Amino acid sequence: xxxxxxxxxxxxxxxxxxxxxxxxxxxxxxxxxxxxxxxxxxxxxxxxxxxxxxxxx
Amino acid sequence: xxxxxxxxxxxxxxxxxxxxxxxxxxxxxxxxxxxxxxxxxxxxxxxxxxxxxxxxxxxxxxxxxxxxxxxxxxxxxxxxxxxxxxxxxxxxxxxxxxxxxxxxxxxxxxxxxxxxxxxxxxxxxxxxxxxxxxxxxxxxxxxxxxxxxxxxxxxxxxxxxxxxxxxxxxxxxxxxxxxxxxxxxxxxxxxxxxxxxxxxxxxxxxxxxxxxxxxxxxxxxxxxxxxxxxxxxxxxxxxxxxxxxxxxxxxxxxxxxxxxxxxxxxxxxxxxxxxxxxxxxxxxxxxxxxxxxxxxxxxxxxxxxxxxxxxxxxxxxxxxxxxxxxxxxxxxxxxxxxxxxxxxxxxxxxxxxxxxxxxxxxxxxxxxxxxxxxxxxxxxxxxxxxxxxxxxxxxxxxxxxxxxxxxxxxxxxxxxxxxxxxxxxxxxxxxxxxxxxxxxxxxxxxxxxxxxxxxxxxxxxxxxxxxxxxxxxxxxxxxxxxxxxxxxxxxxxxxxxxxxxxxxxxxxxxxxxxxxxxxxxxxxxxxxxxxxxxxxxxxxxxxxxxxxxxxxx
Numbered sequence: 084x085x086x087x088x089x090x091x092x093x094x095x096x097x098x099x100x101x102x103x104x105x106x107x108x109x110x111x112x113x114x115x116x117x118x119x120x121x122x123x124x125x126x127x128x129x130x131x132x133x134x135x136x137x138x139x140x
Numbered sequence: 141x142x143x144x145x146x147x148x149x150x151x152x153x154x155x156x157x158x159x160x161x162x163x164x165x166x167x168x169x170x171x172x173x174x175x176x177x178x179x180x181x182x183x184x185x186x187x188x189x190x191x192x193x194x195x196x197x198x199x200x201x202x203x204x205x206x207x208x209x210x211x212x213x214x215x216x217x218x219x220x221x222x223x224x225x226x227x228x229x230x231x232x233x234x235x236x237x238x239x240x241x242x243x244x245x246x247x248x249x250x251x252x253x254x255x256x257x258x259x260x261x262x263x264x265x266x267x268x269x270x271x272x273x274x275x276x277x278x279x280x281x282x283x284x285x286x287x288x289x290x291x292x293x294x295x296x297x298x299x300x301x302x303x304x305x306x307x308x309x310x311x312x313x314x315x316x317x318x319x320x321x322x323x324x325x326x327x328x329x330x331x332x333x334x335x336x337x338x339x340x341x342x343x344x345x346x347x348x349x350x351x352x353x354x355x356x357x358x359x360x361x362x363x364x365x366x367x368x369x370x371x372x373x374x375x376x377x378x379x380x381x382x383x384x385x386x387x388x389x390x391x392x393x394x395x396x397x398x399x400x401x402x403x404x405x406x407x408x409x410x411x412x413x414x415x416x417x418x419x420x421x422x423x424x425x426x427x428x429x430x431x432x433x434x435x436x437x438x439x440x441x442x443x444x445x446x447x448x449x450x451x452x453x454x455x456x457x458x459x460x461x462x463x464x465x466x467x468x469x470x471x472x473x474x475x476x477x478x479x480x481x482x483x484x485x486x487x488x489x490x491x492x493x494x495x496x497x498x499x500x501x502x503x504x505x506x507x508x509x510x511x512x513x514x515x516x517x518x519x520x521x522x523x524x525x526x527x528x529x530x531x532x533x534x535x536x537x538x539x540x541x542x543x544x545x546x547x548x549x550x551x552x553x554x555x556x557x558x559x560x561x562x563x564x565x566x567x568x569x570x571x572x573x574x575x576x577x578x579x580x581x582x583x584x585x586x587x588x589x590x591x592x593x594x595x596x597x598x599x600x601x602x603x604x605x606x607x608x609x610x611x612x613x614x615x616x617x618x619x620x621x622x623x624x625x626x627x628x629x630x631x632x633x634x635x636x637x638x639x640x641x642x643x644x645x646x647x648x649x650x651x652x653x654x655x656x657x658x659x660x661x662x663x664x665x666x667x668x669x670x671x672x673x674x675x676x677x678x679x680x681x682x683x684x685x686x687x688x689x690x691x692x693x
Contacts, residue, residue, distance in 0.1 A: 091186060091318050094164070095325060098157045102150055102479060109146045109475045116146055118473040124333045125475075131329065 096135030103129035141288050141469040147478025154326070154482045158307050158319050158489070165311025165318065172521035175312035176501045177244055178403040182314065186321055187409065188416035191227075191400040192424070193320035196327055197277055197491020198284075198484060201428055205467075206460035208425075208432020209439075209450060211370045211619070212356025213692055215432065216425045217378060220359070222387030223421050224685045227414040228678045230392045230401070233657070237572055238402055239410040240654050245402075246395040247506040253571045253655045255579030256510075261586060263506035265560045266395060267499055271532060273557075274495035275539020281488035282540065288465050289481070297540055300485070304493050305533040309526060313501070316493040317400065323486040328420075330483030331427050337471050338434045341448070348437040356433065359692040372602075372616025373623060381623025385630040386558070389565035396498040408666050411674045418681050422688070435463045492536065500528040555597065562626035563589020563633035570637050575649070575656045581641030589633030596628040597621070 106125030109116035173179050182190075207215040243249040247266065251259035282296035307315045342348050349357045355369050362368045363375035373381075391397060391414070401413035438448045439458070448470045453459040468480040504525045513520070567586055570577040598609030602621035615621040653659045670676050 091321060094157065094161060094318075095322050098153065098322060099325070099329070101153050105146055105149050105153070106475045106479075113146070113474075115144055116473065116475040118476075120333055120337060120471075121473060121475045124329075124479070128329060131325075 090138075092135045092138040096132045096138075099128045099132035099135065103127075103132060141465075141477070143289065143478060143481070144474040146475045147481065150475075150478035151482050151485065154486065155303055157322065158303060159310075161318050161322070162307030162310030162315045165315040168314065169310075169312055169522075171518050172504070172525055173518075174314070175522055175525045176497075176504055178312070178314045178317065180403055181405060182317060182403045184404060184409040184412060184416065186317060187400050187404045187413040189324045189420070190317040190320040191397055191413050191417040192421050193324040193327075193490055194397050194400055194494040196324060196487055197273075197494065198280060198488040199277065199491060201327065201484070201487045202280075202284075202461055202464050204425075204428040205432040205435070205464040207619070208429040209436040209458065209463045210432070210460045211617070212352065212433055212436070213359050213429070214356075214363075214369060214371055215429045216359055216688075216692065217382060218387075219421060219425050219429075220685050220689050221379065221383040223391060224418050224681060225383065226387040226391035227418040227421065228681060229388060230398070231411045231413065231415040232674050232678055234392050234568070234572065235401055235411045235414070236407065236660065237655060237657075238398060239404075239407050240660065243402075244505050245502050246393060246398055247502055249655075250567075250571075250582070251506075251510070253652070254577075254582045258567075258579055258582045258586070259506060259510070261583060262564070263502050263510075267502050267507065269557055269560065270396065270495040270499040270502075271535045272539050274492045274499070274532070274536040276543050277488050277491040277495070278536055279540035279543035281485065281492075283544075284465060284484065284488075287462075288469065293544075297537060300489060300492070301533050301537050301540075304489050304496065305530065308493055308496055308533075309529050312525065312529075313399070313403065313497045316497040317403070319493065320400075320490050323490040324420075326479075326486045327483045328427060330479045330486075331431070333476060334467055334471055334480065335426060335430055335434070338431060338438070338448075338467060341471075342434050342437050342441075348434065351437050351441050352433070356436065359689060361693055366616065366620070370617070371620050373620035377620065377623050377627065381627040385562060385565060385626040386623065388569075389561050389563075389626070389630070393564045393568050394561065395502060396494050399498055399501065408672070408674075412672070412677065415674055415677050415681065422681070422685060431467055432460075432463055435467055496529060496532045496536065499532045500525050503528050503532075558622055558626055559590050559593040559597075559629065562593050562629040566630050566633040566637060570634065570641075571656070573657045574641075575652055575658055576641055576646050577637060578641045578644040578646050580644040581637040581639075584640045585633040585637030588636035589629040592632030593625050593629035596625045600624060 103125045106121045107129065110121045110125060169175050204215060204218070238249055241249055241252055243252055247259045247263035250262050278297055278301055281300055282293050285291040285296045286293045307319055339345070355362045360375065363378065366372045366374050401410050404410040404413050435448070435450050439450045442449050448467070450458045450460065451462045451466050465484070468477065472480045504521060508524055509521060563586060566589065567582050571582060595609065597606045599607070600613045600615055600621050601607030601611035602615040602618045605618060606621055615624060649659055667673050
């Protein structure tokens with residue numbers, strides 16, 4: 084894990100997955116966040132985050 | 141505009157990550173070289189993204205969106221005439237000297253190529269400029285958050301400065317560079333949805349072209365005469381002033397960006413850093429110019445009170461600077477609003493950290509070590525580097541408060557910056573490609589170029605600025621005036637450097653080996669695959685850039 088944390092792509096991936104989760108969970112549970120732009124952006128960031136954490140340093 | 145829990149959570153996650161990056165990097169910092177130069181060990185994709193991210197400070201992001209709204213699609217000239225060509229030139233022709241000379245900074249290269257006084261002049265002006273730029277980034281961030289979110293101005297300054305200080309002090313240049321890459325993705329991914337929804341709202345590009353004056357949707361068509369385009373300049377002034385003098389002066393000589401290429405792992409990676417960076421740079425107008433053009437199109441076609449409009453300033457005109465924040469406030473709901481605000485904060489912090497890390501390298505190596513304590517231990521310079529970072533941040537805070545007291549300090553600084561940076565490329569061009577150039581020639585050329593810039597500014601007037609000697613030449617935009625000032629300063633530097641060099645003694649060929657083109661061994665094709673070599677990559681980029689200019693002609 085500590086080796087992974089030294090990879091910038093992994094750190095960036097985790098960051099965008101967390102932001103995506105805020106948008107997606109917010110979309111699913113909160114009225115004020117229920118906008119399709121939050122859903123699409125969240126999905127886009129999730130895909131980007133997953134790609135980044137799969138990248139080799 | 142008001143934020144909800146989800147928005148604050150996104151901002152909080154961002155702050156945690158940037159400081160965490162500092163902690164992760166901290167373990168690797170054992171020498172002054174690690175702290176100030178990243179020990180020349182950073183992978184190519186990181187140096188390339190950091191290279192353009194160092195130029196993605198909020199003044200640039202907000203400024204380009206504002207210019208997109210004010211001047212229309214002509215703003216792409218900063219990318220497709222200015223940046224791309226200069227970045228390719230830096231990679232192909234100049235990096236071999238910067239990297240190959242083993243100089244740790246641009247002023248140190250000037251010392252090796254010319255002499256001590258040329259280095260001192262460049263190091264002192266650069267150090268002062270970076271601190272002022274960093275402070276103005278901080279001021280602008282706090283002011284923006286105060287205006288759009290009604291946050292406390294002082295608190296914004298101290299929290300933002302504290303976070304930048306934490307990660308730059310912990311991990312030095314590497315930490316700043318890593319965060320710049322995170323900030324790059326955040327800015328691109330955070331602002332892309334805005335472009336899509338705003339473009340959709342405006343009815344697409346074809347509708348925008350129908351609704352706007354043609355001068356705002358063509359890059360070149362109306363540049364035959366200064367009277368027929370919103371920038372008020374003719375195409376030759378643009379090509380020489382922006383495309384050659386200002387862009388090459390910035391991208392090829394400003395240590396803030398060049399430093400990102402100088403920390404690459406090897407010469408091949410250093411050369412490819414600005415060239416690879418040119419690929420995303422080429423498409424940045426989609427993120428930072430197009431929103432401005434969309435905003436002015438939406439404003440001009442607004443029918444109802446609820447439709448989007450660019451905010452007005454005190455005089456009743458458009459407040460172009462607020463174009464991007466107002467678009468974010470209008471189109472982004474809670475959640476994504478936090479992402480948009482975080483992207484703005486990221487761009488301000490990126491600009492500030494870039495300036496501080498460039499400042500601490502130049503101050504430690506080119507001022508402290510060069511003039512005060514030459515032969516101390518590496519541990520000593522590491523500690524000094526950290527101390528300089530701390531003081532750099534504190535000076536930036538001081539500058540931010542000075543900026544708050546004077547409503548025109550940013551204009552003044554940009555002006556002085558153009559006076560100093562404008563002529564600098566002539567010094568490098570002659571120094572690298574004409575071995576007869578002498579230290580006296582370089583020094584007096586820089587002085588003459590700066591004076592010529594001041595005189596030209598004093599004789600031209602645009603938007604109420606300049607003309608302090610005699611306003612004999614009116615220019616319709618401040619940007620057009622900047623191109624003219626830069627052009628004259630470059631010519632004065634170029635001619636003075638040549639004249640003084642011809643009457644003073646040059647360095648011997650032996651001293652100049654590896655520092656000038658004619659005395660440096662040419663290394664071709666170190667990479668086996670053609671697409672990894674600087675020259676073929678550059679040709680492809682040049683063709684695409686020319687095509688983009690033709691498409692938006």
